[in-house]
Amino acid sequence: MIPLTTYLFQKAVENPVIDDDLVLIISEITSAAKIISGKVRKAALLDILGSAKKTNVQGEEVQKLDELANEIILETLKCTGKACMLASEEVEDCLVLSDTGYSIAFDPLDGSSNIDVNVSIGTIFSIQKEDVKKPGREQIAAGYVIYGPSTMLVLAFKGSVSVFCLDPESGNFILVKDNFKMPEKGKIYSINEANYHKWTEDGLRKFVDSLKEQKYTLRYVGSMVADVHRTLFKGGIFIYPADVKNKNGKLRLLYEANPMSFIVENAGGLATTGKEPILGVVPQELHQRVPVILGSRWEVEECLKYLNG
Ligand code: FDP
Numbered sequence: 001m002i003p004l005t006t007y008l009f010q011k012a013v014e015n016p017v018i019d020d021d022l023v024l025i026i027s028e029i030t031s032a033a034k035i036i037s038g039k040v041r042k043a044a045l046l047d048i049l050g051s052a053k054k055t056n057v058q059g060e061e062v063q064k065l066d067e068l069a070n071e072i073i074l075e076t077l078k079c080t081g082k083a084c085m086l087a088s089e090e091v092e093d094c095l096v097l098s099d100t101g102y103s104i105a106f107d108p109l110d111g112s113s114n115i116d117v118n119v120s121i122g123t124i125f126s127i128q129k130e131d132v133k134k135p136g137r138e139q140i141a142a143g144y145v146i147y148g149p150s151t152m153l154v155l156a157f158k159g160s161v162s163v164f165c166l167d168p169e170s171g172n173f174i175l176v177k178d179n180f181k182m183p184e185k186g187k188i189y190s191i192n193e194a195n196y197h198k199w200t201e202d203g204l205r206k207f208v209d210s211l212k213e214q215k216y217t218l219r220y221v222g223s224m225v226a227d228v229h230r231t232l233f234k235g236g237i238f239i240y241p242a243d244v245k246n247k248n249g250k251l252r253l254l255y256e257a258n259p260m261s262f263i264v265e266n267a268g269g270l271a272t273t274g275k276e277p278i279l280g281v282v283p284q285e286l287h288q289r290v291p292v293i294l295g296s297r298w299e300v301e302e303c304l305k306y307l308n309g
Pocket of ligand 1: 109110111112113114192222223224225227240250251252256
């Protein structure tokens with residue numbers, strides 16, 4: 001039974017990137033996630049389900065739990081004294097706290113349209129040095145916490161991905177899988193197929209048709225953490241493409257696409273916009289969107305063949 005903090009200090013011995021400040025930041029993000037997990041589990045009892053009756057910077061409806069999760073993470077990270085810049089899906093501008101240190105981009109509660117129906121949602125985070133607006137390849141660490149039947153943390157550093165499960169009795173995230181690798185090929189594709197006729201790439205339609213011919217099955221929760229979590233463990237492909245309405249797709253680069261791509265690639269998979277590796281995209285804007293194609297190596301390479309002729 002290895003708790004997260006013990007794991008981080010052990011990992012720091014072999015990986016010099018993991019310094020005490022980083023350990024503190026990751027520990028505090030996961031402490032915030034434990035509080036959020038508690039609120040999510042009791043949301044109906046605490047009367048915190050439903051809309052906060054406002055829209056965020058991206059024009060999306062803000063849920064009460066979105067707001068609460070955002071406040072919990074912001075306050076927790078500010079208190080560490082080690083975060084120099086914070087960027088949240090729910091906040092228009094970056095919060096600059098100092099010149100040097102770690103910057104954290106996060107989606108406090110991803111999949112918020114699923115909150116009211118008790119479907120898995122999660123917190124996603126990306127940690128960079130100094131500036132948040134850097135290519136994903138430069139991430140120091142990235143992870144997500146999924147609030148599902150159990151609360152799990154998936155944490156990636158360059159070259160390693162580890163999986164933890166929250167033990168409700170001890171309140172610790174316990175290591176359940178070190179050096180996690182995803183399957184090289186799967187049997188599931190995950191995409192909002194209701195948009196089939198709106199996708200801008202004809203090659204994508206042909207690729208999805210080819211998967212059906214190969215007897216793939218479709219699973220789509222509509223909550224990125226849940227869909228990526230399944231893709232990591234079972235293999236296959238997750239796609240949120242560009243469509244006529246969303247020219248750059250829907251998912252945000254800095255706190256959705258980048259951290260998930262970093263996890264997937266360090267677990268042996270691939271992540272691309274269809275034109276370039278997601279981790280190579282140079283961010284132009286804080287809330288920039290990108291098309292996302294990620295998953296097992298075989299399916300992503302196959303998808304690229306269809307997209308690029
Ligand atoms: P949500 O709007 O519920 O917050 O980031 C946005 C996101 O969820 C992702 O979690 C999810 O993958 C995607 O949107 C689902 O979008 P569609 O409903 O358009 O399929």
